[in-house]
Amino acid sequence: MGDSFLMKKSLFDVLADIYSKYPDWPFVGIFRGTAPVLLIRDPDLIKDIMVKSFDHFHDNDLEADKTVDPLLGRNPFFLKGGEWKTVRSQLTSGFTSAKMKWLYQYLEETSEQMIKFIQNEPNAMNGNGYESKELCSRFTLNNVSSCAFGIEGRCFEDDNSEFWQISRQIFTSGIFQTLIFMVQAIFPFISKFVTAKFLNKAVENRLTTLVSKTLKYREEHGIIRNDFLHILNQLKKTCKEYEFTDVDVTAHATGFYIDGFETSATAMSFLLYELAANPQVQTRLREEVCTSLKDNNNKLCYELLQKLPYLDAVLNESLRMYPPLFALGRKCTKAYTCVPNNGEPFVIEKDVSILVPLSGLHYDSKYFIEPQRFDPDRFMGADKENVLKYMYLPFGEGPRACLGQRFARLQMKIGIAYIVKNFKLSVHEKTRVPIQYDPLSIVTTPKGGLWINFESVA
Numbered sequence: 001m002g003d004s005f006l007m008k009k010s011l012f013d014v015l016a017d018i019y020s021k022y023p024d025w026p027f028v029g030i031f032r033g034t035a036p037v038l039l040i041r042d043p044d045l046i047k048d049i050m051v052k053s054f055d056h057f058h059d060n061d062l063e064a065d066k067t068v069d070p071l072l073g074r075n076p077f078f079l080k081g082g083e084w085k086t087v088r089s090q091l092t093s094g095f096t097s098a099k100m101k102w103l104y105q106y107l108e109e110t111s112e113q114m115i116k117f118i119q120n121e122p123n124a125m126n127g128n129g130y131e132s133k134e135l136c137s138r139f140t141l142n143n144v145s146s147c148a149f150g151i152e153g154r155c156f157e158d159d160n161s162e163f164w165q166i167s168r169q170i171f172t173s174g175i176f177q178t179l180i181f182m183v184q185a186i187f188p189f190i191s192k193f194v195t196a197k198f199l200n201k202a203v204e205n206r207l208t209t210l211v212s213k214t215l216k217y218r219e220e221h222g223i224i225r226n227d228f229l230h231i232l233n234q235l236k237k238t239c240k241e242y243e244f245t246d247v248d249v250t251a252h253a254t255g256f257y258i259d260g261f262e263t264s265a266t267a268m269s270f271l272l273y274e275l276a277a278n279p280q281v282q283t284r285l286r287e288e289v290c291t292s293l294k295d296n297n298n299k300l301c302y303e304l305l306q307k308l309p310y311l312d313a314v315l316n317e318s319l320r321m322y323p324p325l326f327a328l329g330r331k332c333t334k335a336y337t338c339v340p341n342n343g344e345p346f347v348i349e350k351d352v353s354i355l356v357p358l359s360g361l362h363y364d365s366k367y368f369i370e371p372q373r374f375d376p377d378r379f380m381g382a383d384k385e386n387v388l389k390y391m392y393l394p395f396g397e398g399p400r401a402c403l404g405q406r407f408a409r410l411q412m413k414i415g416i417a418y419i420v421k422n423f424k425l426s427v428h429e430k431t432r433v434p435i436q437y438d439p440l441s442i443v444t445t446p447k448g449g450l451w452i453n454f455e456s457v458a
C-alpha cells in the first residue's frame with residue numbers, strides 16, 4: 001500500500017489493484033505500514049466475517065476517544081463492544097420507514113430550493129458547467145441541517161451560512177484528516193498513546209450551541225417538529241440503559257451530519273455525472289419519473305418514490321461503480337478459524353485488521369459483466385437476482401451495516417427525481433475523463449471535479 005501512503009495513488013485504486021492481482025485467493029495478507037491486514041476477497045468469507053461470525057469481528061477498525069472527541073467518540077462507527085450495541089439499538093428507531101415519511105416533507109422543500117438554485121445559477125445554465133459535488137453538497141447539507149438540527153441550512157442562498165461554514169471547517173481539513181488516518185494506520189500502537197482529535201474545538205462548540213439553542217427554543221415555545229432532533233431529544237426521557245444527555249443529542253445530530261452529508265453528496269454527484277454521460281439512461285429515467293407523476297396528479301410523494309424501479313437501478317449501479325466508502329473495515333476481536341472453500345483451515349488472530357475492498361469486488365468481471373460500463377439494467381427485473389449480497393456492499397452488511405441507508409437513499413432519490421424532471425444534463429468538457437481518484441481523500445473523490453451543464457426540460 002506504499003503508493004497510497006506516498007499519496008501517489010488513491011487508496012481506491014491501490015485496493016482494487018491488490019484485489020485483482022490475486023484472482024484465485026480467498027484473502028490476501030498485506031501490510032498497512034507496520035500493521036498486518038487481511039484483505040478479504042471471497043464473498044463466502046465476507047459473509048462469515050460480517051454476519052455469521054460477527055461476534056469474532058464485532059468492531060470497526062477506527063479509533064475515536066470519547067474523552068478527547070466527545071461528539072465523534074459517541075458515533076456508532078467508532079464505538080466498540082457492548083457500548084456500540086446499546087447506542088446502535090437506541091438510534092435505530094430514528095431510521096424506520098415511518099420516520100423517513102416524517103422527514104420526506106423537509107427533503108421536498110430542499111429539492112425545490114435546489115431546482116431554483118440551478119435555474120438562477122448562470123454557470124449551470126449557460127454552458128460553463130457547475131460542479132456536481134458542490135451542488136449535491138449544498139443539497140445534502142440543507143437536508144442534514146433541516147432533518148437533524150431542525151434549522152434552515154440556507155446553503156443555496158448564502159455561501160457564508162452557518163452550515164456551509166461548518167462544513168468547510170470540518171471537511172476542508174481533508175489533508176490533515178488523511179494524514180492522521182494514515183499515521184494511525186501505519187503505527188496503530190500510536191493511537192494507544194496519542195489520541196487524534198478529528199473534530200476541532202471550534203466546530204464542536206458551534207454544533208453544541210446550535211443544538212442547545214434549538215432545543216431551548218422548542219421547549220420555550222412548545223414546538224414539536226417531527227425530525228431526527230426531536231427523536232434524539234425524546235431519548236433523554238426514554239433511554240433506560242444510560243443517561244442520555246444534551247451531549248448525546250448533539251453527538252448523534254453531528255453523526256448524522258458527518259456520516260450522511262459527504263457520503264450522500266459524493267454518491268449523488270457521481271450519479272448526476274453518469275446520467276449526463278449516458279443520455280439514453282437519462283431519458284429513460286426522466287420518462288419513468290414523469291409518467292408516474294402524471295398518474296399521481298403531478299405530485300411526487302414518499303410512496304411513489306419507492307415504486308420507481310429504474311430510479312432504484314440507476315442509484316444502485318452508480319453506488320457499484322463509485323462506492324463513497326470504498327472499503328469496509330473490521331477488527332478481529334476473538335481469534336477465528338476460517339475454512340476457505342479451496343484451502344486449509346486458517347486462524348485469524350485477535351487484533352488483526354480486516355479490509356473488504358469494494359473497489360475490487362464491484363469491478364470483478366466474474367460478478368459484473370463489463371464492469372467499467374454504467375449499466376443500470378444489472379439491477380432490473382430478473383437480472384437483479386444475479387447481483388449477490390456479498391459481492392455488492394455499498395452500505396456494508398450485517399449488524400454494523402450503514403444505519404442511515406434508508407435516509408441516504410431517500411434523499412438521493414428525491415434530489416435526482418427533481419433534477420431529471422426539470423433539466424437535461426450533459427457533461428462539461430472541464431470534467432477529466434477517464435475519472436481519476438484523488439489520493440488525498442478518504443472518500444471516493446474525482447480529481448478536478450465533475451462538471452455538468454443543465455438545460456431546462458421544455
Ligand code: HEM
Pocket residue numbers: 060076077078088255256257259260261263264267323324325328329393394395396397398399400401402403404405407408
Ligand atoms: C450514500 C450514502 C452513504 C453510504 C454509501 C454509506 C456507507 C456506509 C458504509 C459502507 C458503512 C460501513 C458499514 C459496514 O462496515 O458494514 C456505513 C456505516 C454507517 N453509516 Fe453510512 N453511508 C451513507 C450515508 C449515511 C447516512 C445518511 C447516515 C446517517 C444519517 C449514515 C450513518 C452511518 C452510521 C451511523 C454508520 C456506522 C454503523 C455502525 O457501525 O453501527 N450513513 N455507512
